[in-house]
Amino acid sequence: MKLPDETVMAYVDDELDAESRARVEAAVTADPEIRAQLKTQIELRARLRASFDPVLSEPVPERLLQTLGQKSTVPPAGITDLATLRATKQERLQARRRWSLPQFAALAASLIIGVLIGQRTLNSARQNVLESREGQLVASALLDEALTRQLASNQPDAAPVHIGLTYRDGSGAFCRTFTLIQDSAAGIACRSGDAWRVEMLTRATPADSGAYRAAASELPEAVRRAVETSISGEPLDAEAERAAQSSRWR
Amino acid sequence: MSRPDVPLRDQIAALLPRLRRFARTIARHTADADDLVQITLERGLVRLDQWRPDTRLESWMFTIMKNAWIDEVRARGRRARVLAPEAAGENVGDRSAEAQVTAMSVEAAMARLPDDQRIAVGLVLVEGLSYKEAAAVAEIPMGTLTSRLARGREALMRMLSNGGGAS
Numbered sequence A: 001m002k003l004p005d006e007t008v009m010a011y012v013d014d015e016l017d018a019e020s021r022a023r024v025e026a027a028v029t030a031d032p033e034i035r036a037q038l039k040t041q042i043e044l045r046a047r048l049r050a051s052f053d054p055v056l057s058e059p060v061p062e063r064l065l066q067t068l069g070q071k072s073t074v075p076p077a078g079i080t081d082l083a084t085l086r087a088t089k090q091e092r093l094q095a096r097r098r099w100s101l102p103q104f105a106a107l108a109a110s111l112i113i114g115v116l117i118g119q120r121t122l123n124s125a126r127q128n129v130l131e132s133r134e135g136q137l138v139a140s141a142l143l144d145e146a147l148t149r150q151l152a153s154n155q156p157d158a159a160p161v162h163i164g165l166t167y168r169d170g171s172g173a174f175c176r177t178f179t180l181i182q183d184s185a186a187g188i189a190c191r192s193g194d195a196w197r198v199e200m201l202t203r204a205t206p207a208d209s210g211a212y213r214a215a216a217s218e219l220p221e222a223v224r225r226a227v228e229t230s231i232s233g234e235p236l237d238a239e240a241e242r243a244a245q246s247s248r249w250r
Numbered sequence B: 001m002s003r004p005d006v007p008l009r010d011q012i013a014a015l016l017p018r019l020r021r022f023a024r025t026i027a028r029h030t031a032d033a034d035d036l037v038q039i040t041l042e043r044g045l046v047r048l049d050q051w052r053p054d055t056r057l058e059s060w061m062f063t064i065m066k067n068a069w070i071d072e073v074r075a076r077g078r079r080a081r082v083l084a085p086e087a088a089g090e091n092v093g094d095r096s097a098e099a100q101v102t103a104m105s106v107e108a109a110m111a112r113l114p115d116d117q118r119i120a121v122g123l124v125l126v127e128g129l130s131y132k133e134a135a136a137v138a139e140i141p142m143g144t145l146t147s148r149l150a151r152g153r154e155a156l157m158r159m160l161s162n163g164g165g166a167s
Helices: A005-012 A018-030 A032-052 A062-067 A079-095 A101-105 A111-125 A141-149 A212-217 A221-230 A238-246 B008-026 B030-046 B057-082 B096-101 B106-112 B115-126 B131-138 B142-161
Strands: A130-133 A136-139 A161-169 A174-180 A185-192 A195-203
Touching: A005 A018, A005 A032, A005 B142, A018 A032, A032 A130, A032 B008, A032 B106, A032 B115, A032 B142, A062 B008, A062 B030, A130 A195, A136 A141, A136 A185, A141 A161, A141 A174, A141 A195, A161 A221, A161 A238, A174 A221, A185 A221, A195 A221, B008 B030, B008 B057, B008 B115, B030 B057, B057 B115, B057 B131, B106 B142, B115 B131, B115 B142, B131 B142
Parallel strands: none
Antiparallel strands: A130 A136, A136 A195, A161 A174, A174 A185, A185 A195
């Protein structure tokens, strides 16, 4: 079975009403063909972003700044811009729905969530914590760094990323839950080669974002559920976590 | 979204990375993209008093850029008729031979889309605008936007899947 392409596109663009969205989600869960259809659309979007997003981090040519009468000391990496974008983000958070993650957690293609939410929130704040590599969403910059180096048993209070549980999934790969404090987002990443493949990403309760401890210790329900469905054995204790880290998560 | 505490020029300066990205998606050649941003800034600055705080500043600038691009395309069309025809392969992208054997690069595929589809794809899929916002920027009805978007996506997928196996 297939859904009309327009419906799948509108779903990926977050333009469906609650009822139609629920229908698509149910169909995706039930039918691999529809899942493939959705995946194609998501990948197209991700590839476009991957091709054009690098422009965002290039230095802006001097002549453009001069046109605006700006000295070359434009707010580095856009400080005013971040504030603007955050305001925009808040607006959107309020205007747009919250993703119904429990259904999603059941999906094999949980990549979906990461791509969609990533585009709408994280990338817009230019955190650059995610990138698309060969059609896969992987952690980059400070998220990659934290997943690779940070130990749950020993992390700085001011760290922008908080690591929660570390465990092995069914395939034996190491997975770690993380919270992006500033973005009020939490998710799961699993080791894949030399990268951390982002398996899911969801919003943490924004109210938690100020209260660092609370945000850190309480994983969103959707993340907990996804851990429960993918974990094989028990989460690693501090010693096992350290050992895994020193063997480079292999 | 008005931020009265930040001067408008500074707000536009802060938008430069996004303006450059949108320019990259709609101008077919990278080299043209920053010229397009430049023209957009110049036009925007002259009309700053026409911006209304109930319009997002980036949407407003995107519209100016879209119009600047359309003007440029028309002007090129005139030049091309008057002067010698430009190289026939102009719009084919830079990596033609290799790209056609394997999958085409995303940029090359975008460059092959008609302008109206490229603008729709750029606004929604790259800039992340809602259909409503994108239709307003493109100054077209929403139905027109969604059909251009759908056609653009289908064309991109056809081009990008060449050599990639599945269609």
